[in-house]
Amino acid sequence: MSTAARTAHFDRKHTDDLVAFLAASPSPYHAVASAAERLERVGFRRVSETDAWDGGSGGRYLVRGGALIAWYVPENATAATPYRVVGTHTDSPNLRVKPVPDTSSAGWRQVAVEIYGGVPLNTWLDRDLGLSGRLVLRDGTTRLVRLDEPLLRVPQLAIHLDRGVNDGLKLDRQRHLTPIWGIGGTTEGALLEYVAERAGLAAADVTGWDLMAHDVQPPAYLGRDRELLAGPRLDNQLSVHAAAAALAAVAEAGGELPYVPVLAAFDHEETGSESDTGAQSPLLGNVLERSCHARGGTLEDRARALAGTVCLSSDMGHAVHPNYSERHEPGHHPMPNGGPILKVNVNNRYATDGIGRAVFAAACEKAGVPWQTFVSNNAMPCGTTIGPITAARLGITTVDCGIAALSMHSARELCGAEDPHYLASAIKAFLEG
Numbered sequence: 001m002s003t004a005a006r007t008a009h010f011d012r013k014h015t016d017d018l019v020a021f022l023a024a025s026p027s028p029y030h031a032v033a034s035a036a037e038r039l040e041r042v043g044f045r046r047v048s049e050t051d052a053w054d055g056g057s058g059g060r061y062l063v064r065g066g067a068l069i070a071w072y073v074p075e076n077a078t079a080a081t082p083y084r085v086v087g088t089h090t091d092s093p094n095l096r097v098k099p100v101p102d103t104s105s106a107g108w109r110q111v112a113v114e115i116y117g118g119v120p121l122n123t124w125l126d127r128d129l130g131l132s133g134r135l136v137l138r139d140g141t142t143r144l145v146r147l148d149e150p151l152l153r154v155p156q157l158a159i160h161l162d163r164g165v166n167d168g169l170k171l172d173r174q175r176h177l178t179p180i181w182g183i184g185g186t187t188e189g190a191l192l193e194y195v196a197e198r199a200g201l202a203a204a205d206v207t208g209w210d211l212m213a214h215d216v217q218p219p220a221y222l223g224r225d226r227e228l229l230a231g232p233r234l235d236n237q238l239s240v241h242a243a244a245a246a247l248a249a250v251a252e253a254g255g256e257l258p259y260v261p262v263l264a265a266f267d268h269e270e271t272g273s274e275s276d277t278g279a280q281s282p283l284l285g286n287v288l289e290r291s292c293h294a295r296g297g298t299l300e301d302r303a304r305a306l307a308g309t310v311c312l313s314s315d316m317g318h319a320v321h322p323n324y325s326e327r328h329e330p331g332h333h334p335m336p337n338g339g340p341i342l343k344v345n346v347n348n349r350y351a352t353d354g355i356g357r358a359v360f361a362a363a364c365e366k367a368g369v370p371w372q373t374f375v376s377n378n379a380m381p382c383g384t385t386i387g388p389i390t391a392a393r394l395g396i397t398t399v400d401c402g403i404a405a406l407s408m409h410s411a412r413e414l415c416g417a418e419d420p421h422y423l424a425s426a427i428k429a430f431l432e433g
Contacts, residue, residue: 014245014421015229019219021241022231026132026214028066028090028267029144031237035244035265036061039070042252055079055295059251062287066090066267067277069287070247074257079297082308083288084259084431085396086246087279087386088239088315089269092232093117093409095124095154095177097131097211101191109182111152111191113213117270121171123410125156129179129213135199136208145199148216152179179213215411227417228336234405234413235316238420240265243314246427259309260291261431269315269386279386285394310359311398312430313351313387314423317341317374319404319415332375334404336416339370340423343385343400349376351387356399363430369422372404401426 025031036046044059053060057077061070067090071083098112115121128150135143154177159165171177181191189203195211196203219231247263264284267277274280288309292302320333334341342360343350352360364371376382391398403419 010418011421012417014424015417017245018238018241018420019229019231022219022233022237025233025237026130026146026148027134027144027210027212029134029142029210030132030146031090031233031240032063032066032068032265033144035068035070035240035263036063038244039248039251042248044070044072044248044251053290053294055291059247061263064283065277067283068263068265069284070244070263071287071291072247072251072261073291073295074255074260076256077260077295079292079295079301080304081258081260082305082310083262084433085262085264085284085309085311085390086243086427086431087264087266087284087311087313087390087398088243089236089266089279089386090240091117091267091270092235092237093119093270094411095119095129095179095213097133097191097209097213101211102186102188103178104184104186105178107183107185108180109184109187109190110178110180112178115173115177116212118409120410121173121177122169123407123412124177124213125154127215127411128153128217130216131195131211132214133209133211135196135201135206137201138205138207143199143201145195145211147195147198150216152181152213154179217412221417222414228414229417229420230412230414232412234415235408236269236314238316238415239314239402239423242420242424243427245424246431249428250431258433259431262288264390266386273386273389279389280393284390288394306394306396309394309396310356310430311387311390311394311396312360312363312427313385313390313398313400314427315343315385315387315400315402316405316408316413316415317343317402318408319406321406327377327380329375329377332373334372334374336404336414337418338372338404338416339419340364340401340426341372341374341404343374343402345376345382347382348388349382349384350400351385351391351398352400355397359397359430360399360401360426364426366432367422367425367429369425371426374404
């Protein structure tokens with residue numbers, strides 16, 4: 001359990017800003033835009049992967065689809081200065097629109113969707129859903145689109161027609177998860193025409209799209225004392241927001257630092273990270289190498305920098321569930337508002353080892369925040385993160401952490417209202433070294 005005294009003061013303004021971040025970020029592309037906006041406020045500037053990079057001090061970031069890599073070069077940085085990396089992911093399990101979206105059945109107009117990631121299917125039933133994502137135009141540019149209105153709904157079968165529903169609900173992914181959005185037969189191109197029109201575009205100018213459904217109910221504080229936070233996409237936009245806030249605070253403070261702080265927010269973690277914007281891509285490694293070379297670095301400098309680099313992989317973890325406590329490891333019961341959790345698995349589903357534990361403990365102690373440890377019950381399978389991928393791909397010390405939550409991967413998740421600020425404080429201390 002925690003070895004750090006709770007001396008950091010809970011700042012509800014941070015959680016209020018997280019609420020705004022979640023509401024503005026129904027898709028990975030919006031999450032990237034929201035994080036970039038916060039970094040730009042403190043002087044970060046966007047760079048292109050096709051341009052030459054300079055080695056001067058200051059903050060920079062690049063965007064590739066649903067991924068964002070940002071870094072701050074302190075004035076005292078040399079080519080061999082190691083990095084402190086915070087790794088997160090921007091995607092969440094949801095329902096994504098198929099290439100031919102318009103369909104119908106029994107007189108109802110529907111939208112064909114595909115299941116993205118590990119979705120508890122029942123949590124998407126009987127919810128008012130909007131649409132969000134990006135449109136790709138004929139000239140190759142992209143346009144973000146966010147329709148925060150009740151457009152879609154996946155209706156559950158009435159109990160009168162399924163008397164055994166409370167004995168076990170079984171949903172067919174193909175037949176039972178198709179949302180309705182009106183009455184009538186299939187009209188080819190109707191959905192795209194509607195979305196394009198709402199985005200101020202002509203449907204003929206849209207040649208590609210990545211669209212997904214999202215719950216339009218906004219995030220909210222919960223409980224008698226407002227000590228809990230309920231909302232969509234806490235896994236893992238909460239970590240993206242915390243890391244961006246921490247990096248912005250470090251950059252705004254300026255001065256000399258022993259490391260180059262980096263934020264790596266990847267897409268497609270929920271489906272294995274195998275994409276050009278996922279943690280298994282060379283994206284982060286390329287950025288670190290190019291940053292080193294921009295400061296006059298050689299291959300030897302790059303090797304020295306990576307040898308001293310540490311990555312903090314931040315992703316949501318499991319709080320002990322009061323109704324299913326037997327599913328948890330008896331000696332490790334993380335609680336909301338108990339501070340960040342250190343995630344450990346000796347079979348390398350998480351990347352934490354003794355060295356990583358010491359780094360994490362030091363960051364929490366410096367920040368004055370409590371911390372907890374999560375280990376899976378031996379009889380239960382353990383999830384994984386970008387941590388082991390990053391450690392194996394770059395050969396750098398990596399530690400997995402996060403905050404404790406209930407209802408992970410549901411359309412709406414739950415965590416402690418204090419923990420987002422505690423996590424951001426610990427990440428800031430980690431980036432400062």
